[in-house]
Amino acid sequence: MPVDPEQLRRATLASSVGSALEYYDFYIYGLATALIFGPLFFSPLGPSGALIASFATYGVGFAARPFGGLIFGYIGDRFGRKQVLLLTIGLMGTASFSIGLLPTHAQAGMLGAVLLVILRIIQGLGAGAEQAGATTLISEVAPRKRRGFFAALPFVGIQVGTLLGAGTFALMGLAHPEVLTGWLWRVPFLASIILIAIAIYIRLKLKETPVFQELEKHKSVTKNPVGVLWRSSKKNVLIGMGLRMGENGNSTIYSTLLVGFMAAKGGVFEGDKFIGPVGLLIAAGFSAIMVVAFGALSDRIGRVKVYRYGALFQLLFAFPAFYLISLGNVTLVWIVMSIGIALGVQS
Numbered sequence: 001m002p003v004d005p006e007q008l009r010r011a012t013l014a015s016s017v018g019s020a021l022e023y024y025d026f027y028i029y030g031l032a033t034a035l036i037f038g039p040l041f042f043s044p045l046g047p048s049g050a051l052i053a054s055f056a057t058y059g060v061g062f063a064a065r066p067f068g069g070l071i072f073g074y075i076g077d078r079f080g081r082k083q084v085l086l087l088t089i090g091l092m093g094t095a096s097f098s099i100g101l102l103p104t105h106a107q108a109g110m111l112g113a114v115l116l117v118i119l120r121i122i123q124g125l126g127a128g129a130e131q132a133g134a135t136t137l138i139s140e141v142a143p144r145k146r147r148g149f150f151a152a153l154p155f156v157g158i159q160v161g162t163l164l165g166a167g168t169f170a171l172m173g174l175a176h177p178e179v180l181t182g183w184l185w186r187v188p189f190l191a192s193i194i195l196i197a198i199a200i201y202i203r204l205k206l207k208e209t210p211v212f213q214e215l216e217k218h219k220s221v222t223k224n225p226v227g228v229l230w231r232s233s234k235k236n237v238l239i240g241m242g243l244r245m246g247e248n249g250n251s252t253i254y255s256t257l258l259v260g261f262m263a264a265k266g267g268v269f270e271g272d273k274f275i276g277p278v279g280l281l282i283a284a285g286f287s288a289i290m291v292v293a294f295g296a297l298s299d300r301i302g303r304v305k306v307y308r309y310g311a312l313f314q315l316l317f318a319f320p321a322f323y324l325i326s327l328g329n330v331t332l333v334w335i336v337m338s339i340g341i342a343l344g345v346q347s
Contacts, residue, residue, distance in 0.1 A: 068128025152295025
Protein backbone atom coordinates (compact mmCIF):
# COMPACT_ATOMS: atom_id res chain seq x y z
CA MET A 1 0.00 0.00 0.00
CA PRO A 2 1.54 3.36 -1.05
CA VAL A 3 2.42 5.84 1.68
CA ASP A 4 0.54 9.14 1.72
CA PRO A 5 3.18 11.76 2.75
CA GLU A 6 0.56 14.19 4.04
CA GLN A 7 -1.16 11.53 6.14
CA LEU A 8 2.21 10.35 7.45
CA ARG A 9 3.09 13.91 8.48
CA ARG A 10 -0.23 14.41 10.25
CA ALA A 11 -0.07 11.03 11.96
CA THR A 12 3.47 11.73 13.16
CA LEU A 13 2.45 15.12 14.54
CA ALA A 14 -0.74 13.83 16.15
CA SER A 15 0.88 10.82 17.79
CA SER A 16 4.01 12.64 18.97
CA VAL A 17 2.35 15.84 20.22
CA GLY A 18 -0.54 13.94 21.77
CA SER A 19 1.80 11.58 23.59
CA ALA A 20 3.88 14.53 24.80
CA LEU A 21 0.90 16.30 26.27
CA GLU A 22 -0.66 13.18 27.74
CA TYR A 23 2.56 12.07 29.40
CA TYR A 24 3.13 15.56 30.71
CA ASP A 25 -0.02 14.87 32.74
CA PHE A 26 1.19 11.43 33.72
CA TYR A 27 4.60 12.59 34.90
CA ILE A 28 3.43 15.59 36.86
CA TYR A 29 1.28 13.13 38.80
CA GLY A 30 4.28 10.86 39.35
CA LEU A 31 6.47 13.70 40.60
CA ALA A 32 3.67 15.08 42.78
CA THR A 33 3.32 11.58 44.25
CA ALA A 34 6.99 11.44 45.13
CA LEU A 35 7.27 14.99 46.47
CA ILE A 36 4.03 16.54 47.77
CA PHE A 37 0.89 14.37 47.70
CA GLY A 38 1.75 12.59 50.96
CA PRO A 39 1.48 15.57 53.31
CA LEU A 40 -1.36 17.11 51.29
CA PHE A 41 -3.76 14.16 51.28
CA PHE A 42 -2.47 11.61 53.83
CA SER A 43 -0.96 13.73 56.62
CA PRO A 44 -2.55 11.73 59.54
CA LEU A 45 -0.44 8.71 58.56
CA GLY A 46 2.84 10.44 59.40
CA PRO A 47 5.71 11.11 56.94
CA SER A 48 6.49 7.48 56.09
CA GLY A 49 2.89 6.30 56.02
CA ALA A 50 1.83 9.28 53.91
CA LEU A 51 4.56 8.55 51.36
CA ILE A 52 3.51 4.88 51.16
CA ALA A 53 -0.17 5.85 50.76
CA SER A 54 0.77 8.38 48.10
CA PHE A 55 2.63 5.74 46.10
CA ALA A 56 -0.31 3.37 46.56
CA THR A 57 -2.53 5.84 44.69
CA TYR A 58 0.15 6.04 42.01
CA GLY A 59 0.08 2.26 41.75
CA VAL A 60 -3.71 2.25 41.33
CA GLY A 61 -3.23 4.01 37.99
CA PHE A 62 -1.01 1.18 36.78
CA ALA A 63 -3.57 -1.38 37.90
CA ALA A 64 -6.14 0.42 35.73
CA ARG A 65 -3.93 0.62 32.64
CA PRO A 66 -4.44 -2.98 31.39
CA PHE A 67 -8.20 -2.49 31.55
CA GLY A 68 -7.84 0.77 29.63
CA GLY A 69 -5.80 -1.06 27.01
CA LEU A 70 -8.46 -3.76 26.66
CA ILE A 71 -11.41 -1.35 26.54
CA PHE A 72 -9.90 1.15 24.15
CA GLY A 73 -8.12 -1.53 22.13
CA TYR A 74 -11.55 -3.05 21.49
CA ILE A 75 -12.93 0.36 20.50
CA GLY A 76 -9.97 0.96 18.19
CA ASP A 77 -10.45 -2.34 16.39
CA ARG A 78 -14.20 -1.82 16.07
CA PHE A 79 -14.54 1.89 15.37
CA GLY A 80 -11.09 3.13 14.33
CA ARG A 81 -7.76 4.35 15.70
CA LYS A 82 -8.68 8.05 15.54
CA GLN A 83 -11.63 7.59 17.91
CA VAL A 84 -9.40 5.97 20.51
CA LEU A 85 -6.81 8.74 20.39
CA LEU A 86 -9.50 11.36 20.93
CA LEU A 87 -11.14 9.46 23.78
CA THR A 88 -7.95 8.66 25.67
CA ILE A 89 -6.55 12.16 25.64
CA GLY A 90 -9.90 13.67 26.59
CA LEU A 91 -10.31 11.22 29.46
CA MET A 92 -6.86 11.71 30.89
CA GLY A 93 -6.91 15.47 30.40
CA THR A 94 -10.18 15.84 32.28
CA ALA A 95 -8.87 13.74 35.16
CA SER A 96 -5.63 15.72 35.40
CA PHE A 97 -7.39 19.08 35.37
CA SER A 98 -9.77 17.86 38.08
CA ILE A 99 -6.85 16.85 40.33
CA GLY A 100 -5.87 20.52 40.43
CA LEU A 101 -9.28 21.30 41.96
CA LEU A 102 -9.22 18.67 44.73
CA PRO A 103 -9.56 19.65 48.39
CA THR A 104 -6.61 18.61 50.58
CA HIS A 105 -6.91 16.68 53.86
CA ALA A 106 -6.78 19.96 55.79
CA GLN A 107 -9.78 21.21 53.80
CA ALA A 108 -12.03 18.15 53.53
CA GLY A 109 -10.51 15.22 55.40
CA MET A 110 -10.27 11.94 53.50
CA LEU A 111 -12.67 13.08 50.75
CA GLY A 112 -9.75 14.54 48.82
CA ALA A 113 -7.83 11.25 49.03
CA VAL A 114 -10.84 9.24 47.83
CA LEU A 115 -11.36 11.57 44.88
CA LEU A 116 -7.64 11.44 44.11
CA VAL A 117 -7.81 7.64 43.82
CA ILE A 118 -10.87 7.84 41.52
CA LEU A 119 -9.21 10.38 39.24
CA ARG A 120 -6.02 8.32 39.21
CA ILE A 121 -8.00 5.32 37.99
CA ILE A 122 -9.46 7.43 35.19
CA GLN A 123 -5.94 8.64 34.32
CA GLY A 124 -4.75 5.05 34.21
CA LEU A 125 -7.56 3.97 31.89
CA GLY A 126 -6.64 6.72 29.44
CA ALA A 127 -2.89 6.16 29.63
CA GLY A 128 -3.37 2.41 29.15
CA ALA A 129 -4.32 2.92 25.52
CA GLU A 130 -2.59 6.18 24.59
CA GLN A 131 0.89 4.88 23.92
CA ALA A 132 -0.32 1.73 22.17
CA GLY A 133 -2.85 3.70 20.14
CA ALA A 134 -0.30 6.27 19.01
CA THR A 135 2.19 3.55 18.05
CA THR A 136 -0.48 1.58 16.16
CA LEU A 137 -1.53 4.71 14.28
CA ILE A 138 1.96 5.58 13.10
CA SER A 139 2.87 1.95 12.33
CA GLU A 140 -0.13 1.56 10.03
CA VAL A 141 0.76 4.74 8.11
CA ALA A 142 4.57 4.51 7.99
CA PRO A 143 6.55 2.88 5.13
CA ARG A 144 7.27 -0.77 5.89
CA LYS A 145 11.08 -0.51 5.87
CA ARG A 146 11.11 2.44 8.30
CA ARG A 147 8.43 1.39 10.77
CA GLY A 148 10.89 1.15 13.65
CA PHE A 149 12.00 4.75 13.15
CA PHE A 150 8.48 6.19 12.80
CA ALA A 151 7.03 4.05 15.59
CA ALA A 152 9.69 5.54 17.89
CA LEU A 153 8.46 9.10 17.29
CA PRO A 154 5.50 8.88 19.73
CA PHE A 155 8.08 7.93 22.36
CA VAL A 156 9.95 11.14 21.55
CA GLY A 157 6.67 12.84 22.39
CA ILE A 158 6.63 11.03 25.71
CA GLN A 159 10.09 12.37 26.51
CA VAL A 160 9.03 15.89 25.55
CA GLY A 161 6.10 15.49 27.94
CA THR A 162 8.53 14.34 30.60
CA LEU A 163 10.69 17.40 29.92
CA LEU A 164 7.67 19.65 30.39
CA GLY A 165 6.57 17.91 33.58
CA ALA A 166 10.03 17.62 35.13
CA GLY A 167 10.92 21.17 34.13
CA THR A 168 7.77 22.46 35.77
CA PHE A 169 8.51 20.66 39.02
CA ALA A 170 12.17 21.67 38.95
CA LEU A 171 11.07 25.31 38.87
CA MET A 172 8.42 24.71 41.53
CA GLY A 173 11.06 23.15 43.77
CA LEU A 174 12.65 26.59 44.05
CA ALA A 175 9.50 28.04 45.64
CA HIS A 176 8.96 28.36 49.38
CA PRO A 177 7.54 25.06 50.77
CA GLU A 178 4.41 26.79 52.10
CA VAL A 179 3.69 28.31 48.69
CA LEU A 180 4.30 24.97 46.98
CA THR A 181 1.94 23.02 49.22
CA GLY A 182 -0.51 25.91 49.53
CA TRP A 183 -1.53 26.57 45.92
CA LEU A 184 1.39 26.28 43.52
CA TRP A 185 1.12 22.48 43.23
CA ARG A 186 -2.27 22.95 41.54
CA VAL A 187 -0.92 25.04 38.65
CA PRO A 188 0.61 22.23 36.51
CA PHE A 189 -2.61 20.20 36.72
CA LEU A 190 -4.88 23.14 35.90
CA ALA A 191 -2.61 24.31 33.08
CA SER A 192 -2.84 20.89 31.43
CA ILE A 193 -6.29 21.76 30.07
CA ILE A 194 -4.63 24.11 27.56
CA LEU A 195 -2.22 21.45 26.39
CA ILE A 196 -4.94 18.83 26.07
CA ALA A 197 -7.10 21.20 24.00
CA ILE A 198 -4.19 21.62 21.56
CA ALA A 199 -3.76 17.85 21.26
CA ILE A 200 -7.48 17.28 20.63
CA TYR A 201 -7.45 19.98 17.93
CA ILE A 202 -4.54 18.27 16.17
CA ARG A 203 -6.13 14.83 16.39
CA LEU A 204 -9.48 16.02 15.06
CA LYS A 205 -7.72 16.73 11.75
CA LEU A 206 -6.48 13.16 11.46
CA LYS A 207 -7.67 10.71 8.81
CA GLU A 208 -8.34 7.11 9.71
CA THR A 209 -5.42 4.76 8.93
CA PRO A 210 -5.34 3.00 5.53
CA VAL A 211 -5.34 -0.40 7.28
CA PHE A 212 -8.62 0.31 9.08
CA GLN A 213 -10.14 1.90 5.97
CA GLU A 214 -9.41 -1.30 4.05
CA LEU A 215 -11.01 -3.40 6.79
CA GLU A 216 -14.14 -1.25 6.68
CA LYS A 217 -14.20 -1.29 2.88
CA HIS A 218 -14.17 -5.08 2.76
CA LYS A 219 -16.41 -5.38 5.84
CA SER A 220 -13.69 -7.28 7.67
CA VAL A 221 -13.89 -5.40 10.97
CA THR A 222 -13.98 -8.04 13.70
CA LYS A 223 -16.91 -7.86 16.11
CA ASN A 224 -14.95 -9.46 18.94
CA PRO A 225 -11.30 -8.44 18.35
CA VAL A 226 -10.13 -9.29 21.88
CA GLY A 227 -11.53 -12.81 21.67
CA VAL A 228 -9.99 -13.41 18.24
CA LEU A 229 -6.62 -12.10 19.43
CA TRP A 230 -6.65 -14.30 22.53
CA ARG A 231 -7.58 -17.43 20.56
CA SER A 232 -5.09 -16.92 17.73
CA SER A 233 -2.13 -15.20 19.44
CA LYS A 234 -2.30 -16.03 23.15
CA LYS A 235 1.42 -16.82 23.35
CA ASN A 236 2.47 -13.54 21.71
CA VAL A 237 0.11 -11.55 23.95
CA LEU A 238 1.61 -13.08 27.10
CA ILE A 239 5.16 -12.49 25.82
CA GLY A 240 4.30 -8.87 25.04
CA MET A 241 2.84 -8.37 28.52
CA GLY A 242 5.99 -9.75 30.10
CA LEU A 243 8.24 -7.53 28.00
CA ARG A 244 6.26 -4.42 28.89
CA MET A 245 6.31 -5.28 32.60
CA GLY A 246 10.09 -5.26 32.62
CA GLU A 247 10.46 -2.11 30.53
CA ASN A 248 7.73 -0.04 32.19
CA GLY A 249 8.71 -1.24 35.65
CA ASN A 250 12.24 0.05 35.21
CA SER A 251 10.96 3.33 33.81
CA THR A 252 8.86 3.88 36.94
CA ILE A 253 11.74 2.99 39.25
CA TYR A 254 14.04 5.62 37.74
CA SER A 255 11.47 8.34 37.10
CA THR A 256 9.29 8.19 40.23
CA LEU A 257 10.35 5.76 42.96
CA LEU A 258 13.93 6.96 42.84
CA VAL A 259 12.81 10.60 43.21
CA GLY A 260 10.71 9.69 46.23
CA PHE A 261 13.49 7.56 47.74
CA MET A 262 16.00 10.42 47.55
CA ALA A 263 13.71 13.14 48.92
CA ALA A 264 12.01 11.09 51.68
CA LYS A 265 12.88 11.40 55.34
CA GLY A 266 16.15 9.57 55.83
CA GLY A 267 16.85 9.61 52.09
CA VAL A 268 20.17 10.69 50.59
CA PHE A 269 18.74 14.15 49.81
CA GLU A 270 16.09 14.40 52.50
CA GLY A 271 13.48 17.08 51.78
CA ASP A 272 15.07 18.19 48.50
CA LYS A 273 12.41 18.71 45.82
CA PHE A 274 14.81 19.94 43.12
CA ILE A 275 17.43 17.24 42.44
CA GLY A 276 15.04 14.49 41.31
CA PRO A 277 13.07 16.58 38.78
CA VAL A 278 16.28 18.05 37.34
CA GLY A 279 17.72 14.56 36.94
CA LEU A 280 14.58 13.47 35.15
CA LEU A 281 14.78 16.57 32.97
CA ILE A 282 18.32 15.66 31.88
CA ALA A 283 17.40 12.00 31.34
CA ALA A 284 14.39 12.91 29.20
CA GLY A 285 16.57 15.07 26.95
CA PHE A 286 18.94 12.18 26.25
CA SER A 287 16.00 9.76 25.92
CA ALA A 288 14.38 11.82 23.17
CA ILE A 289 17.51 11.25 21.08
CA MET A 290 18.16 7.62 22.02
CA VAL A 291 14.64 6.33 21.41
CA VAL A 292 14.84 7.47 17.76
CA ALA A 293 18.31 5.95 17.44
CA PHE A 294 17.10 2.61 18.81
CA GLY A 295 14.02 2.73 16.55
CA ALA A 296 16.21 3.26 13.48
CA LEU A 297 18.57 0.52 14.68
CA SER A 298 15.64 -1.90 14.91
CA ASP A 299 14.97 -1.31 11.21
CA ARG A 300 18.52 -2.48 10.48
CA ILE A 301 19.12 -5.39 12.87
CA GLY A 302 15.60 -6.34 13.98
CA ARG A 303 13.28 -5.54 16.92
CA VAL A 304 14.13 -8.64 18.95
CA LYS A 305 17.86 -7.96 19.15
CA VAL A 306 17.38 -4.36 20.24
CA TYR A 307 14.86 -5.34 22.91
CA ARG A 308 16.93 -8.29 24.12
CA TYR A 309 20.17 -6.37 24.57
CA GLY A 310 18.30 -3.47 26.15
CA ALA A 311 16.79 -5.83 28.74
CA LEU A 312 20.20 -7.36 29.45
CA PHE A 313 21.68 -3.90 29.95
CA GLN A 314 18.94 -2.98 32.43
CA LEU A 315 19.64 -6.15 34.40
CA LEU A 316 23.38 -5.54 34.65
CA PHE A 317 23.08 -1.81 35.31
CA ALA A 318 20.66 -2.25 38.22
CA PHE A 319 23.42 -3.48 40.55
CA PRO A 320 25.82 -0.52 40.35
CA ALA A 321 23.03 2.04 39.84
CA PHE A 322 21.61 2.11 43.34
CA TYR A 323 25.03 1.86 44.95
CA LEU A 324 26.10 4.98 43.06
CA ILE A 325 22.93 6.78 44.12
CA SER A 326 23.50 5.91 47.77
CA LEU A 327 26.84 7.79 47.72
CA GLY A 328 24.89 11.07 47.84
CA ASN A 329 26.66 12.72 44.91
CA VAL A 330 24.25 14.81 42.82
CA THR A 331 26.21 14.43 39.57
CA LEU A 332 26.28 10.64 39.96
CA VAL A 333 22.53 10.59 40.58
CA TRP A 334 21.88 12.50 37.37
CA ILE A 335 24.23 10.22 35.41
CA VAL A 336 22.49 7.11 36.76
CA MET A 337 19.05 8.45 35.90
CA SER A 338 20.19 9.41 32.39
CA ILE A 339 21.80 6.05 31.66
CA GLY A 340 18.98 4.04 33.22
CA ILE A 341 16.24 5.83 31.29
CA ALA A 342 17.96 6.84 28.03
CA LEU A 343 19.87 3.58 27.43
CA GLY A 344 18.04 0.98 29.51
CA VAL A 345 14.39 1.87 29.16
CA GLN A 346 14.39 3.37 25.66
CA SER A 347 16.07 0.35 24.07
